[in-house]
Amino acid sequence: MDRDELLKNIAELKRKKNAVILAHSYQDEDVRLAADFVGDSLELSKKAAGTDADIIVFCGVDFMAESAKILSPDKKVLLPSREAACPMAGMADAEGLRELKKKHPGAVVITYINSPAEVKAESDCICTSSNAVKIVEHYKNKKIIFAPDKNLGAYCQALTGADMVIWNGWCYVHDEFSLGDIYIAKHEHPNCILLVHPEAPADVLEQADFIGSTTQIIKFVEENIEEMNESAGVIIGTEVEIAKMLQLRFPHKRIYPLADHAVCLQMKKTTLENLYNSLLNEEFEINVPEDVRIKAAAALNKMLELS
Ligand code: SF4
Structure with missing residues (x-):
């Protein structure tokens, strides 16, 4: 199928299956054209929470589809490429965060949305790059554990003067x-x-x-x-x-x-072909264990409340 046929068939399947297609702004132009909504993590999490579609197809990376599932447990959430996994999210782990919490009892845990569901579940509040400063400002009278992006954490610390313990994670696209x-x-x-x-x-x-x-x-x-x-x-x-x-x-x-090397290879794993296959075969379904989902949803909803 050529590009126009793929776009037409994706639109038909979407209608037939009452699906909504969300695309992160780093997706390439073809994928953005097929999407109902294009935006960043915060905008798309809000769209995911508000849609009445039966299926959400998330053209982005793993943690974004997980966030959609956390906020919309009754919907089927699909990620068109199994390999679309954010390396920064992979740098954070729930066990490590639990250890850090033990070392700093009473600290508030603010976790960047670019993180796995298990890490969100260990957090008090989630943030995105749009609202991170605002969220840190809100909690700045307490000690804050911030994960996983060290650069975003340091930026929030510099602007707010908050007392922060910052995880050592980074996004290779921006850190370079x-x-x-x-x-x-x-x-x-x-x-x-x-x-x-x-x-x-x-x-x-x-x-x-x-x-x-x-x-x-x-x-x-x-x-x-x-x-x-x-x-x-x-x-x-x-x-x-x-x-x-x-x-x-x-x-x-x-x-x-700024530089041609700033390409997120994981975001580019989504193509019109695998988006079409995703809708056709309802693959690859993203699920989050219910106990994790409930805790992660509380942290995500706290962010939505403060945004
Ligand atoms: S741009 Fe960076 S943070 Fe975003 S998905 Fe790619 S690696 Fe992850």
Whole structure:
């Protein structure tokens, strides 16, 4: 099947099976075209919680589909590629977190949504890159254990002054941004401002004109790019898909990725072919044990309440 046939058949299957397709913004353009909603983890978790579809197909990575299942236990949740697993989420484990909690009794556990369900279940509140600072600010009068992203944790600590124990995890896509990348990008694209995701290291964040989640970066560009004169532009310090997507929307503007190496290979495991197969065969179903789900849902709902 070619691209148009796949898109048509996916739309038909979706209607027939009362399914909804959610796609993270790092998915490639074809997959985004097939989706009902495109967004970041927070937006998609809210969509997952609010939909009345029987099936949720999550074009993203494992922890996102798990989060959808946690919030929508009565729906069938499908992940089109079995291999779409986030390496940062894989760096956190429930046993390690329990040990840390024993060492710091009374500490509040804030866990980034990029984590396995078992780790969420050990947490008091979840956060995303959009609301992490707000959530840490809310709990800053207590000691905080933050997992698993060390860069996002350090960023929240710097902004809030909270007393934090930070897990040593990272996203290889953002952690690999360097001052060298900034030097080259600014040299190649003069007169551009730099927008960076808070999963990047502190020395990179220090050079940014704006720091925000993918949604916040997109919003910043939407609100400001038309005002910029011809010689100005933006350099986007997150997964390359965001710069590509914005360039499609604003073809007459100067929009560049900070570095071409910023590609999340796990996000790219989803294709129109496996999305079609996922709907057709109702594969690969994501389930979360009920005792884990109940505890993880409480932490996720706490985040939704504070967001
Ligand atoms: S971009 Fe980073 S955090 Fe997001 S799924 Fe890929 S590896 Fe995980």
